[in-house]
Amino acid sequence: MxxxxxxxxxxxxxxxxxxxxxxxxxxxxxxxxxxxxxxxxxxxxxxxxxxxxxxxxxxxxxxxxxxxxxxxxxxxxxxxxxxxxxxxxxxxxxxxEIAQRSPDAVRAAKRLLDLAGRADLATGFAAELAEIGRLISSPNQVEAVAARLEQREPRFVDP
CATH class of the missing domain: 3.90.226.10 (2-enoyl-CoA Hydratase; Chain A, domain 1)
Incomplete structure (x- = not known):
């Protein structure tokens, strides 16, 4: 927001x-x-x-x-x-500008940044690991890479 x-x-x-x-x-x-x-x-x-x-x-x-x-x-x-x-x-x-980014990555970043300072570092690091695990090779992450390499606007799917 x-x-x-x-x-x-x-x-x-x-x-x-x-x-x-x-x-x-x-x-x-x-x-x-x-x-x-x-x-x-x-x-x-x-x-x-x-x-x-x-x-x-x-x-x-x-x-x-x-x-x-x-x-x-x-x-x-x-x-x-x-x-x-x-x-x-x-x-x-x-x-x-934000709407042009992967909705999955934006939501994950928001969850992690909202957690920062409210949980201990071990919990925060574990949450990062879980989020990055969900993002790597996901359809929107693959599309982000492809769009950058092809120098075009990405076409993200937001369920």
């Missing part, structure tokens, strides 16, 4: 973006953990996902103060992936 953020993403709006795999923001977007200003705490897994993205100390600072950051600062601290003048157009272009 790719989030395109322009305008404000405060409180629950920011927490919705935390669920995205990639966040593209406009330079003047305003993002913040706003709940403390209302005597509340972030919910919707905001307290769980935010420290993974920006570090525990920055997550505490934003959560305890309610400070709002611009899109540019959001990228600088790891809250957003990149800045674009037109986040929606950038997100759609990226989605088209």
């Amino acid at each position: 790719i989030a395109a953020v322009h305008g404000h993403a405060l409180g629950a709006g920011l927490q919705l973006t935390l669920g995205a795999d990639i966040r593209i923001v406009s330079p003047d977007a305003r993002l913040g953990v706003f709940e403390v200003l209302w005597g509340l705490i972030p919910d919707m897994t905001g307290t769980q996902l935010l420290p993974d993205l920006i570090g525990r100390d920055k997550a505490k600072e934003l959560t305890f103060t309610g400070r709002i950051v611009t899109g540019r600062e959001a990228v600088d601290i790891g809250l957003a992936t990149r800045v674009a003048d037109d986040p929606r157009a950038e997100a759609l272009a990226m989605a088209r």
Whole structure:
């Protein structure tokens, strides 16, 4: 999932973006953990996902103060992936690019990257081994290699 953020993403709006795999923001977007200003705490897994993205100390600072950051600062601290003048157009272009890749490889990579840091290394390495075992010589992997060697667009099958 790719989030395109322009305008404000405060409180629950920011927490919705935390669920995205990639966040593209406009330079003047305003993002913040706003709940403390209302005597509340972030919910919707905001307290769980935010420290993974920006570090525990920055997550505490934003959560305890309610400070709002611009899109540019959001990228600088790891809250957003990149800045674009037109986040929606950038997100759609990226989605088209990802859609041209093997759906099997993209899904496997997403599963592994989502597991990283949430399981011990032995579990992560075992998961990598299992995923690569499923991918090697699969129809979509063979098509990826053939398309590159033949310098053509791949034709993947997505059941």
